[in-house]
Each structure stands twice: as C-alpha cells, then as structure tokens.
Amino acid sequence: xxxxxxxxxxxxxxxxxxxxxxxxxxxxxxxxxxxxxxxxxxxxxxxxxxxxxxxxxxxxxxxxxxxxxxxxxxxxxxxx
Numbered sequence: 067x068x069x070x071x072x073x074x075x076x077x078x079x080x081x082x083x084x085x086x087x088x089x090x091x092x093x094x095x096x097x098x099x100x101x102x103x104x105x106x107x108x109x110x111x112x113x114x115x116x117x118x119x120x121x122x123x124x125x126x127x128x129x130x131x132x133x134x135x136x137x138x139x140x141x142x143x144x145x146x
Contacts, residue, residue, distance in 0.1 A: 068116040070146040071127070075110045075134035086133040091122050102126050110134055110141075 083106045093102050095118055102123040103114040111130045115123040134141040 068114050071113040071115070072107075072109065072142075072144045072146055073111040073113060073127075073130050073134055074142040074144065075138040075140070077108075077110060078137060081137070083133075086129055089129050090126050093122075093126070095119055095122075104130065 090104075093100055095101050099118050100116050101118045102116060104126070105112045111134070113127055113130055115127065117123075131141060131143065
C-alpha cells in the first residue's frame with residue numbers, strides 16, 4: 067500500500083511533459099520493486115509513492131511540484 071497524490075495546476079494548452087520526465091530517477095529499486103509511479107492528467111500530475119524508498123520518491127515528487135510551480139501561479143497537492 068502506498069500514498070497517492072494529486073498535483074493540481076493549470077497546465078498551458080501546449081504543455082509537453084517530456085522535459086520533467088527525462089529528469090526523473092528510476093522508479094525501480096535494486097530489489098526490482100516499484101518505488102513510485104505517476105501519470106500526466108488533465109488536472110496536472112498523479113503521483114503514487116509505494117513507500118519503498120522515500121529519498122527517490124521524494125525527489126521525483128519534488129520534480130513534479132517544481133515543474134508545476136514553474137508554469138503556474140499556484141499548485142494544489144491533495145493526498146488521496
């Protein structure tokens with residue numbers, strides 16, 4: 067069981083997530099378990115922390131939040 071987050075922000079119509087996606091650390095641990103997962107949604111980003119490696123998952127989540135803050139005046143993060 068993990069923690070799900072919705073990172074909601076107003077994406078520009080022409081938004082391309084490839085820049086932030088290239089910066090992400092590997093979501094697979096050395097034990098071959100999934101550390102985190104994500105998806106790009108109409109509202110922003112969905113993020114799942116599988117509670118395997120808090121350092122890697124935290125870094126990935128920070129990249130998503132930083133991306134949203136760089137392109138939007140406000141960001142709303144909700145734990146689902």
